[in-house]
Amino acid sequence: MxxxxxxxxxxxxxxxxxxxxxxxxxxxxxxxxxxxxxxxxxxxxxxxxxxxxxxxGKSREWDAEIIEDIYDVGNTSGISVRLHSGSGEDRTDVLEFNPDYGYVAQAVxxxxxxxxxxxxxxxxxxxxxxxxxxxxxxxxxxxxxxxxxxxxxxxxxxxxxxxxxxxxxxREPQRKLLQVTLTGLDHGPDAFAYRSSAGGNHSLFNLDSENGEIFVGPFLHKDAGATWSFIVFAKPDGAWVPTIDEVDDAVSARAAILDIFTRYFPHDAPVIERLAVIESDPVSWLTGAVxxxxxxxxxxxxxxxxxxxxxxxxxxxxxxxxxxxxxxxxxxxxxxxxxxxxxxxxxxxxxxxxxxxxxxxxxxxxxxxxxxYLGDPDYATHLELSFPAAAVDTNVASALFGLLSEPNPLLTLTSREDVLGFITAVSGEPADDVLGRFEPAGRFGSAADRVAS
Ligand SMILES: Cc1cc2nc3c(=O)[nH]c(=O)nc-3n(C[C@H](O)[C@H](O)[C@H](O)COP(=O)(O)OP(=O)(O)OC[C@H]3O[C@@H](n4cnc5c(N)ncnc54)[C@H](O)[C@@H]3O)c2cc1C
Known part of the structure; x- marks a missing residue:
């Protein structure tokens, strides 16, 4: 006192x-x-x-109790999700969806x-x-x-x-991480337009069933302003780890990102190639694990x-x-x-x-x-049902990403029946009908298609 x-x-x-x-x-x-x-x-x-x-979304309401929102760059309204599986000749584009979140996400x-x-x-x-x-x-x-x-x-x-x-x-990290912020592409409607008509209003989330995930999102950098933030979540036994291990500065972080996109997400690689490091911020990157x-x-x-x-x-x-x-x-x-x-x-x-x-x-x-989201075996059923349902019904996709804003409903979904009930409630039709309409994506749209057309 x-x-x-x-x-x-x-x-x-x-x-x-x-x-x-x-x-x-x-x-x-x-x-x-x-x-x-x-x-x-x-x-x-x-x-x-x-x-x-x-x-x-929701956490911003608590944040506003500490300080009012003073940022108008880095706000997004949804996410473009793509799941790939297999490797080499067997690699397939499994599913994609592009929901609006139903809330605003802010990356500052x-x-x-x-x-x-x-x-x-x-x-x-x-x-x-x-x-x-x-x-x-x-x-x-x-x-x-x-x-x-x-x-x-x-x-x-x-x-x-x-x-x-x-x-x-x-007892140990579930992913090896690489984070870097890159510049050279604004947040307008043309950004990643082949993925979503929302352009720079949506982030990207690429999943590779064997190697991990990559998040790419519009970002407000402290000096460079409108930029793009990347996070690679590499599975510890996957093929991306050696690439991350090579990173020791911003230039090698960008090179690692481009390498992973070129080899695993070629649809997006032509856009990633246009992005550059932020010269004024040599510490715009990190590697590690939690x-x-x-x-x-x-x-x-x-x-x-x-x-x-x-x-x-x-x-x-x-x-x-x-x-x-x-x-x-x-x-x-x-x-x-x-x-x-x-x-x-x-x-x-x-x-x-x-x-x-x-x-x-x-x-x-x-x-x-x-x-x-780590794909823990305890949630295998949730993932096996909700991702195909999300690809068919955008309300399910929104609800899946609604959990990032308000995760508590997940605690009520403990059985297969609960998950099916959730899909039924959110989609407004029987879960079996939703899941029955799922078909593998075949081939995703690509930045190269767009450049060619
Ligand atoms: C790659 C990555 C992506 C992420 N993305 C998201 C996301 O999208 N959304 C989200 O909600 N969260 C995200 N997070 C998590 C988020 O970044 C952290 O939860 C948050 O920044 C933690 O803040 P903190 O203040 O607790 O810790 P820190 O940021 O680690 O701050 C600790 C501070 O304490 C100081 N310190 C340490 N020891 C001492 C000492 N002995 N004496 C005095 N000072 C000391 C340090 O220098 C530092 O300044 C992400 C994390 C990572 C790694």
């Missing part, structure tokens, strides 16, 4: 979670200090973005989002202390604040929070002070279903709201109860929808 009677909050780590919490708590009347291992310039210009951070450079939050926090007189926080310093911070939040991402101080084995499904992990989000420091984890420190998911940043913002917005309304101390019981509410509200569903 400060001399003026304001309750104090220490936030450690200035990524999306930390800057959102710092701004949210400051605006709610708390006295906030944000601790970061990097200064403001380094956070914005010297590190890659932690991820693409697409906010799919996480470094820009975090910097805008940090700037506003500083304008309000928020304190920003630069220096790596170790366990002793954390103990001091926790001892001198009413509430201390740890937002140091997947590494950092996360080891203070034990892994919750009952909520953690994997071990999906849920932690006990409340812990105590050496001196016995309570600390709580937010963002990736609490729940880290593979990015294939775009849940991490969304989950973070929902956790932070709800925590600010609850803390503002709470009169007592922020003890372990209160913090644990709040994390439990977050787990039930969103965390668990975020984990499960990620397992669905």
């Amino acid at each position: 400060t001399d003026e009677g304001r309750r104090s909050v220490g936030v450690v780590g200035a990524g999306l979670a930390g800057t959102s919490a710092a701004l949210g708590f400051a605006e709610a009347g708390f006295d906030v200090t944000l601790y970061s291992d990097k200064d403001r310039e380094s956070l914005r210009d010297k590190v890659p973005p932690t991820g693409v951070g697409v906010l799919f 450079d996480l470094r820009l989002r975090a910097d805008d939050r940090l700037g506003r926090f500083l304008d309000q007189g928020g304190r920003f202390e630069v220096g790596s926080v170790d366990v002793d310093r954390l103990d001091e911070i926790a001892g001198s604040h009413d509430l201390t939040l740890v937002a140091t991402g997947k590494g950092g101080l996360s080891a203070l929070f034990p892994v919750d084995g009952s909520r953690t499904h994997y 071990t999906p992990t849920v932690r006990h989000a409340v812990s105590t420091t050496r001196g016995g002070h309570v600390v709580a984890a937010i963002g990736d420190t609490a729940i880290a998911v593979d990015p294939v279903a775009g849940q991490g940043a969304q989950n973070t913002l929902i956790q932070v917005a709800e925590l600010v709201r609850a803390a503002k309304a709470h009169d007592g101390a922020f003890g372990a019981d209160w913090l644990e109860a709040e994390f439990e509410k977050h787990w039930q509200r969103r965390g668990r569903a975020a984990v499960e929808v990620t397992r669905l």
